[in-house]
Amino acid sequence: MKAARWGVIVAALAVALGLVVIVAAWGDYAVGEPPMPEPQASSEMMARGAYLASMGDCAACHSVPGQPAFSGGLRMAIPIGAIYTTNITPDRQYGIGSLTLADFDRALRFGVAEGHTLYPAMPFTSYANTRPEDVKALYVYFKYAVAPAAVPNRRNDIVFPLSMRWPLTYWRWMFAPPPRHVVVAADLDPAIARGAYFVDGLGHCGECHTPRALTMQMKATNASDGSDYLSGAVIEGYFAPSLRSGGKGTLVDWSADDIAGFLRTGTNPRGTAFGSMTDVIVHSTRHMTPDDAADTAKYLKALADPAATQVRFAYDQxxxxxxxxxxxxxxxxxxxxxxxxxxxxxxxxxxxxxxxxxxxxxxxxxxxxxxxxxxxxxxxxxxxxxxxxxxxxxxxxxxxxxxxxxxxxxxxxxxxxxxxxxxxxxxxxxxxxxxxxxxxxx
Ligand code: HEC
Ligand code: HEC
Ligand code: HEC
Structure with missing residues (x-):
């Protein structure tokens, strides 16, 4: 009798688990935008895509020294083991050569590729705000301008059952903000709006500068989410300081020119980049146009907490x-x-x-x-x-x-x-x- 009862419980649990897995699979299948017409590749679009790829710092994770550009293979430690970045060259067998524009958009903004949800080590929660024309330019760049490289993807170092991906779908539902195309308020300074678009999106500054909750999501993904936003966080043994202007240890004493100069050169009279910020500068922000750097700086300066900005550094002899x-x-x-x-x-x-x-x-x-x-x-x-x-x-x-x-x-x-x-x-x-x-x- 007892054994039979256990049998029923086990069977019920198995059915419940099966349902949970099926719902996740359905969720990954149904996500994304409907099929889109294949864009006409032009050289302007490729150049724009190349610029956006450096603004998104795709190379920091998808390129490793000594290997073809964007062929993946960077090991990234995560709480349950380690994963490897994937080949995003247009190689049809090992890369993303067979992805349609909608597939590429699904990976970049929704965090779903090859029918499964990606680990959020791929910063899709930030990339979610990317505008359709920018997604298109990136797609055209990766499809037609990057050289295909036949480098197979590496298997992740995660043991079964932790290696099952269906929990990621639930994580995505709970914690990844639904991809949105930013709507800019009419009264917002256009320079500040452009800065916000970069910082929250392709620039993915919050992935390092915003603290995370226990469940690993950023505690805030944009300025209206509250004061955790860009308030500083620990990343790989370094502290990525607050990018707000409010009190000690923030950018309160940096001018907009200081910030723009730091992003484009890695140094200014007030500090020099180190830790993973060096990679951000070398692969990404040093390529920024002066206008884009100025917009970013203006946006960050606007993240001021009016009460706390009064606290400034005073040199003591x-x-x-x-x-x-x-x-x-x-x-x-x-x-x-x-x-x-x-x-x-x-x-x-x-x-x-x-x-x-x-x-x-x-x-x-x-x-x-x-x-x-x-x-x-x-x-x-x-x-x-x-x-x-x-x-x-x-x-x-x-x-x-x-x-x-x-x-x-x-x-x-x-x-x-x-x-x-x-x-x-x-x-x-x-x-x-x-x-x-x-x-x-x-
Ligand atoms: C911080 C590291 C990081 C950055 C920056 C990054 N990626 Fe990724 N990306 C990853 C990881 C890790 C994966 C694999 C995740 C997984 O297997 O779940 C991935 C997966 C992908 C995939 C899915 C490929 C496939 O078929 O499996 C695409 C497409 C992609 N990235 C494109 C990009 C583009 C385009 C950029 C720049 C705009 C970019 N990534 C920037 C880490 C990164
Ligand atoms: C040989 C010259 C040299 C010596 C000695 C030296 N530093 Fe540095 N320090 C540098 C340079 C160069 C940088 C910038 C490095 C970078 O940003 O990659 C730096 C950066 C720093 C920074 C980060 C500041 C910023 O904005 O980049 C701190 C903090 C620091 N040093 C503290 C110390 C302390 C404490 C000591 C003594 C234990 C020390 N340094 C000894 C040359 C030196
Ligand atoms: C991969 C993680 C990472 C990303 C992404 C990142 N940062 Fe940083 N950042 C750091 C770390 C770590 C430091 C601390 C070391 C230093 O000061 O260079 C830092 C420092 C800075 C500083 C210097 C602050 C100071 O007080 O010295 C500025 C400004 C800055 N980041 C801006 C940005 C902006 C803007 C973005 C988005 C475009 C960004 N960061 C993206 C990790 C990151």
Whole structure:
């Protein structure tokens, strides 16, 4: 009797699971826009598509060094394992050569390809706002201008049953905003509207700069979603700072020109790109037209929180005076003089566009210290762009400084020159330390 009852329960569960899977499959099948006429490829369209592909930074994920452009194969860690980016060259066997415009649109904006929902590592929740004419230009570029490459896709490293994709469909239903073509309010400054279109869409800035919920979706996808939007988030051991203008650790002290210059060159008198922002600059924003960069900057400056923008950085001479007098007993002061001051100078002001200032730098004053700690541990090379052909390097200190010492020097720069950010402890440093290299022992 008992066994029979269990049998019924198991069968019922199996039927329920089957239904859940079938509903997901139907959802992936039915999604997207109806078939669209094949666009007439023109050279203007291809050029526009190439520009949009760099604005969307498709190469950052779909190209790997030493392999044909856009042939995929980048390994991306996700909470349940690792996935590989796919071949998006027009190769008919391994790439996307047989996709129609509607199929391409479905992958780009709806996150569904080959009949299944994509992992949101492909930033389709951001690309969702892309306008039909821009989707078309991208499609024409990938179909007719990119060279086909017969590189097979790699299998993802996720174990069964986690590798089943149907839960992704439910994730998409719950958390991916339905793809929308942005409607611009008539009274909105057109420059700001263009900036928003790029930042929220192809630019996918929020994928790194907006915090995520436990279920992995961005907590806000546009300015009307509230104050989490672009308020700063941790990405791969670095803190991508707030892009809003409201208080310490934000862009409040950056002018629109500072922001535009940073996007196009990777540096400005207030900071230099590092961590994954270097890739964003090198593959993507350095190609921006001056007008597009200016619109983006204007939009970001408009994300001001009127109450908090009053809080501005004020330089405090006391640190420099104490360092010069040899009297600075502050935690980490001696470490700073020995390891950092040669480049960043005792006054914390650095050398314009060579060694960035640490005084008033939003990555240093941000409440979250991960960027300061990670750059001290791992070092960095400033991005190389046409207008900044020389590259300057910050050495890595992982092999030279203990967790305690890194915490001390990070606390010093965060607390000096008027930065006023909180101290760092050794427990924060430890997990950010890169895995020990074998040659470090020699
Ligand atoms: C942050 C990384 C990232 C960026 C940027 C990115 N992609 Fe992807 N893309 C992925 C990943 C990862 C997959 C595979 C996801 C999966 O297997 O579920 C993917 C899948 C795709 C697919 C589906 C291909 C197929 O048939 O399986 C298309 C099409 C695509 N991307 C196009 C683009 C385009 C066009 C851009 C630029 C506008 C772009 N991607 C930018 C990570 C990225
Ligand atoms: C792949 C992740 C990633 C993406 C996408 C990304 N950023 Fe960043 N960004 C970072 C990280 C990490 C930092 C911190 C390191 C630094 O300051 O360079 C950063 C820093 C910045 C800074 C400098 C802030 C400061 O205080 O130094 C600006 C400005 C910026 N990003 C703008 C943008 C814009 C605009 C976009 C969209 C076009 C964007 N970012 C997209 C990761 C990203
Ligand atoms: C040899 C010169 C040099 C030394 C020594 C050096 N740095 Fe740097 N530092 C740089 C350069 C160059 C950059 C910009 C690198 C980049 O953006 O990729 C940088 C960037 C930084 C940044 C990020 C700021 C920004 O906007 O890019 C911080 C924080 C920082 N350094 C802290 C330190 C600390 C703390 C020490 C001492 C433990 C130190 N640096 C030692 C050259 C140096």
């Amino acid at each position: 006391a640190t420099e005076a104490a360092l010069h007098g040899g009297a600075d007993q502050a935690r980490g002061a001696a470490l700073y003089l020995d390891n950092c001051a040669a480049c960043h100078r005792p006054d914390g002001k650095g050398y314009d566009r060579v060694f960035p200032p640490l005084a008033g730098n939003p990555v240093v004053t941000a409440a979250n210290p991960d960027s300061v700690v990670s750059i001290v541990l791992k070092g960095a090379e400033s991005p190389r762009t046409d207008s900044t052909p020389a590259q300057f390097a910050m050495p890595s200190f992982a092999w030279r400084l203990s967790d305690e010492q890194v915490a001390d020097v990070a606390s010093f720069v965060r607390g000096s020159w008027g930065n006023g950010a909180g101290p760092v402890d050794a427990a924060t440093v430890k997990p950010l330390r890169p895995p020990a290299r074998r040659d470090a022992a020699n």
